[in-house]
Amino acid sequence: MRTTASYFRVIALVVIAIIGTEYFTDLPKGEYAIFVNPFVALFVFMVLIVAIAIEVTVATLNKILYLSLSEDKKKAYDKAQAERSTYFSRKVERLMQALTKSKKIEEEHEIELDHNYDGIRELDNRLPPWWVYSFYITIIFAVVYLIRFEVFNDYDQEEEYLTEVAEAEATIEKWKETAKDFVNAENVTMLEDEARIQNGKQIFVQNCVACHKIDGGGGIGPNLTDEYWILGGGIKNIFNTISEGGRSGKGMVAWKNTLSPSEMHEVASYVMTLQGTTPAEPKEPQGEIWKPENEK
Known part of the structure; x- marks a missing residue:
């Protein structure tokens, strides 16, 4: 767990560094500072090195502290770590059980079918609840969609397209009113200001x-x-x-x-x-x- 947590902390620091540099760097859309600016790439690399160095230092200090413990305290520490690991394993197992409703290995005989192909058994597992509920949601959505657009004749795709185009054109015209540099020989008018x-x-x-x-x-x-x-x-x-x-x-x-x-x-x-x-x-x-x- 400690190793996994260390990886996540290092990755989190690097991601924060990348997001921070992108936020404070003004580049055209589609360009990223870490790829076009060598100083940004160097900064992110240095953050990675520092993060790894911190994790290595902390791990070394923990190892030194562990070695300085007496044998009884080492056993107590190891036991606590094992219980903690077991606790998280049980949590993950319960979560997976809730999501899949699958049988444990020792209970698989209860759902075993009379099919055996060269030692390969077939089990009658239940469909995962998340899949079943998602399927129910799609059915409800389809019924609502059918009633709304086929029975009550709500807007069609062409009407939706024309509405969005009209909204976009209105937004553009509003933007043009305040965009001083959006002027050319075709739309220029005499200034009154x-x-x-x-x-x-x-x-x-x-x-x-x-x-x-x-x-x-x-x-x-x-x-x-x-x-x-x-x-x-x-x-x-x-x-x-x-x-x-x-x-x-x-x-x-x-x-x-x-x-x-x-x-x-x-x-x-x-x-x-x-x-x-x-x-x-x-x-x-x-x-x-x-x-x-x-x-x-």
Whole structure:
């Protein structure tokens, strides 16, 4: 029993160490720290070594204490250990008897059938209670299922599927409302939050003034305050231009690898606010006139 308990304690400590490292390590789903991080694997290995060392030390101390006992005390100790082992054996035996209702070896003659195949006897054992009760439960479940879905025509598989799909779509839509970075050129809309627009202005000042000037009047890049656009106006086209950059050699770099979707959303919304303003030195019109009704 002591050896078995020692094994369980060592295994428990290692499992706790693995769970703890996984809890405090932020990894993508399907990846485990113990396999991808050598320091985690080393930590778990050290926990295993320490746990084994503790168990060996405790076992050694117990052996030393046992050897220091007198012969009478050794006999008393051995007797207590034997009784303890017998006690647990009886408990296990009673549990198995309750689960299987099998006959003891010395009572097998009571259920022996008149079949003997080359010395192999056949016994008429009872079915284990756990199996019988499980079978009864399946019968009850089948009857309830039959009445519910075949007699009273409750929902079918197609209805259940459609309901779950609708719930999933509602959950996704709710998540999209608060997921700032779940935005692209197809679903982007003009921001109404002034704080986020001002944040877009700060990003514009840090990254865009070299080409468009601080007031959007244009320099190397085109004027952002008039109604003329090279790559199309409107929030969707502006967002796409910021994300993907200029096309056909227009010179605009792609910012999708530098700015997050939410930051590009803020910059695009800020650029929209420049429409109709009067820059100090506006650049001549470039591209074609873009009207709001052209927004797809």
